[in-house]
Amino acid sequence: MTEPMIRVRNLTKAYRRGGETLTVLDRLDLDMERGQFYALMGPSGSGKTTLLNVVGALDRPDSGEVFVGGADLMALSGSELSRWRADTIGFVFQGFNLISVLTAYQNVRLPLLLTPLSRQRRREQAMHALELVGLADRAKHRPGQLSGGQEQRVAIARAIATDPDLILADEPTGDLDREAADQVLELLGRLSRELQKTVLMVTHDPLAAERSDRIVHIDKGRLGGLEEPAVAHGAQA
Amino acid sequence: MEFPLLVLRNLTRHPLRSLLTVGSLAIALFLFCTLRSVITTLEAGLAAASAQRMVVQSTVSLFVGLPPTYQARIEQVPGVESTCKWQWFGALYNDVPFSQFAVDSERLPALFEKEMELAQGSYDAWERNVIGCVVGEGLANQFRWGIGDRIPLIGVFFPHPDGADVAWEFEVEAIYRPLVRNFSGHGMFFHWDYFDRTLKAGGTPPRVGAYYLKLEPTADPASVSAAVDELFAAGPQRVQTAPEAQFQAQFVSMFGNIPFFLTAIGGGVLAAILLACVNTMLLTARDQTRDLGVLKALGFGDGRAFGLLIAQALTLCGLGGALGVGLALLAQDGIAAALGGSFPGFAVAPRTVRLGLGIAVALGLVSGAFPAWRAGRLRVVDALGARE
Ligand SMILES: Nc1ncnc2c1ncn2[C@@H]1O[C@H](COP(=O)(O)OP(=O)(O)O)[C@@H](O)[C@H]1O
Numbered sequence: 183m184t185e186p187m188i189r190v191r192n193l194t195k196a197y198r199r200g201g202e203t204l205t206v207l208d209r210l211d212l213d214m215e216r217g218q219f220y221a222l223m224g225p226s227g228s229g230k231t232t233l234l235n236v237v238g239a240l241d242r243p244d245s246g247e248v249f250v251g252g253a254d255l256m257a258l259s260g261s262e263l264s265r266w267r268a269d270t271i272g273f274v275f276q277g278f279n280l281i282s283v284l285t286a287y288q289n290v291r292l293p294l295l296l297t298p299l300s301r302q303r304r305r306e307q308a309m310h311a312l313e314l315v316g317l318a319d320r321a322k323h324r325p326g327q328l329s330g331g332q333e334q335r336v337a338i339a340r341a342i343a344t345d346p347d348l349i350l351a352d353e354p355t356g357d358l359d360r361e362a363a364d365q366v367l368e369l370l371g372r373l374s375r376e377l378q379k380t381v382l383m384v385t386h387d388p389l390a391a392e393r394s395d396r397i398v399h400i401d402k403g404r405l406g407g408l409e410e411p412a413v414a415h416g417a418q419a
Numbered sequence: 420m421e422f423p424l425l426v427l428r429n430l431t432r433h434p435l436r437s438l439l440t441v442g443s444l445a446i447a448l449f450l451f452c453t454l455r456s457v458i459t460t461l462e463a464g465l466a467a468a469s470a471q472r473m474v475v476q477s478t479v480s481l482f483v484g485l486p487p488t489y490q491a492r493i494e495q496v497p498g499v500e501s502t503c504k505w506q507w508f509g510a511l512y513n514d515v516p517f518s519q520f521a522v523d524s525e526r527l528p529a530l531f532e533k534e535m536e537l538a539q540g541s542y543d544a545w546e547r548n549v550i551g552c553v554v555g556e557g558l559a560n561q562f563r564w565g566i567g568d569r570i571p572l573i574g575v576f577f578p579h580p581d582g583a584d585v586a587w588e589f590e591v592e593a594i595y596r597p598l599v600r601n602f603s604g605h606g607m608f609f610h611w612d613y614f615d616r617t618l619k620a621g622g623t624p625p626r627v628g629a630y631y632l633k634l635e636p637t638a639d640p641a642s643v644s645a646a647v648d649e650l651f652a653a654g655p656q657r658v659q660t661a662p663e664a665q666f667q668a669q670f671v672s673m674f675g676n677i678p679f680f681l682t683a684i685g686g687g688v689l690a691a692i693l694l695a696c697v698n699t700m701l702l703t704a705r706d707q708t709r710d711l712g713v714l715k716a717l718g719f720g721d722g723r724a725f726g727l728l729i730a731q732a733l734t735l736c737g738l739g740g741a742l743g744v745g746l747a748l749l750a751q752d753g754i755a756a757a758l759g760g761s762f763p764g765f766a767v768a769p770r771t772v773r774l775g776l777g778i779a780v781a782l783g784l785v786s787g788a789f790p791a792w793r794a795g796r797l798r799v800v801d802a803l804g805a806r807e
């Protein structure tokens with residue numbers, strides 16, 4: 183087998199609050215294969231966001247090993263991690279993802295500015311990403327002129343604009359109604375099925391988790407079981 | 420490059436706030452440049468003074484006159500080409516003060532040949548009319564005087580011997596035009612003889628406020644000065660002989676410590692505006708915390724985040740500064756006219772423009788520094804947690 187997209191060993195992170203120590207990630211081990219759509223579930227405060235941030239190099243653990251896409255994140259400096267994120271990761275956050283003063287198109291083009299691509303190529307890739315999420319006709323709209331679901335789809339377009347290997351999404355459907363949430367989930371599923379992206383999505387919506395290939399449970403900073411969703415994707419496709 | 424776009428879009432995020440900041444910056448820099456120009460104009464007047472001219476005055480003070488008999492003796496000093504009596508008159512025209520001087524009329528044209536020329540009338544006509552006077556173009560325009568007009572002046576320091584409310588009568592025989600910026604176009608010159616004769620008739624013959632000296636081209640000012648001072652070292656009235664610039668500097672210092680005062684006001688205005696800019700930039704940075712987090716998550720480095728805020732501060736301050744300096748440049752002629760004869764040649768010097776723009780940039784850097792530094796250090800997880 184090829185090496186996994188994500189390999190985490192003995193990952194520990196704790197916060198000190200007053201005299202107490204709150205262990206958020208507790209000697210956690212995790213492997214995630216390339217091209218799969220993972221849902222990370224767990225009760226509120228169980229460490230989901232923290233884990234996602236560590237994997238996305240937005241946060242540093244206290245100890246442990248974190249390899250993502252072959253890179254040893256513990257060995258990289260802050261500016262190296264910045265560059266690595268630009269190359270490797272696409273982020274989708276829960277809300278307020280977009281820069282409100284820029285248009286949808288300008289938002290999607292943002293990460294492309296960190297690439298050596300030509301102006302023309304950036305334009306093409308940004309528009310292509312917008313087409314992929316079905317919002318090419320909203321390119322000139324500001325985030326304030328879009329619905330919540332559309333905003334989140336623009337955020338997905340931005341996450342895939344540079345063609346990264348790994349998409350990290352923290353409760354991307356948390357603020358959306360059922361229909362908008364379904365569209366976003368459908369998109370994330372297509373990213374892994376059609377574009378072979380690895381997608382790691384935090385959610386506590388069981389219906390959302392059903393759309394993934396694998397569900398990972400986390401509780402009090404420790405991984406629970408790994409399960410296959412009840413509805414197999416093979417049957418759907 | 421999205422960077423300039425992001426800078427501009429962020430500044431229009433709160434248009435009113437940006438507008439108010441730019442507006443107050445513009446006012447502050449307008450004030451600063453204008454105050455600064457008063458000082459540079461005073462300095463320029465001194466710098467423009469001729470090295471070929473010296474002034475003899477009493478060692479006691481400007482207000483103690485010298486005997487008229489000194490003139491002939493001063494002219495004997497080697498290196499002195501000619502002398503001219505110089506008495507500030509200080510009278511009012513319809514209660515308005517302006518500068519008048521009693522001078523040796525036949526010597527004035529040569530003394531200031533590089534500084535003034537006649538626009539109307541002639542020195543000959545002036546010479547023939549004992550109550551004749553030569554007035555500056557600016558003054559003639561201000562009071563709508565023309566050749567032949569009668570000018571009644573009420574003496575304050577030198578009341579008319581016939582009564583304090585009796586006017587000294589003058590008649591305009593010529594109008595001069597300054598040839599250099601710093602020579603006042605608001606002066607009036609009249610015959611020493613008229614001044615002398617009138618006061619003598621009242622029983623108090625005048626003394627001479629100062630003697631203007633024109634040096635021979637090869638003369639050494641220091642030795643002329645020493646020789647003249649030496650001449651009257653034993654009295655009855657001791658004198659000091661100084662270059663024209665030094666003589667004029669006394670009038671500048673008569674404004675008290677005005678240059679210092681103006682500098683202090685200008686500095687205070689800048690300090691106040693700096694605080695306002697810091698406040699604006701802190702608010703601006705706070706509004707963009709989440710955006711900065713998103714940008715950093717996308718892979719934009721700490722330097723970019725720093726630069727984004729510094730660029731916004733520089734844009735705000737640059738705009739306000741350019742506007743203020745531009746306003747000062749536009750207003751300079753109007754201000755010069757309003758100041759009239761008191762500050763001949765009032766102008767915003769190129770170095771004041773550079774100073775103003777430099778200060779605007781400095782304001783931008785200083786007010787942007789702290790928010791930018793914080794933006795650079797901001798951690799993505801903290802930024803994304805903000806406002807949730
Ligand atoms: N910066 C922080 N300081 C202190 N405690 C924190 C901080 N960030 C997160 N926590 C705590 O860590 C725990 C896990 O947080 P998080 O990973 O966000 O949980 P989840 O996303 O699963 O709801 C929570 O109890 C939270 O309060």
Ligand SMILES: [Mg+2]
Nearest residue numbers: 230231232352
């Ligand atoms: Mg969370």
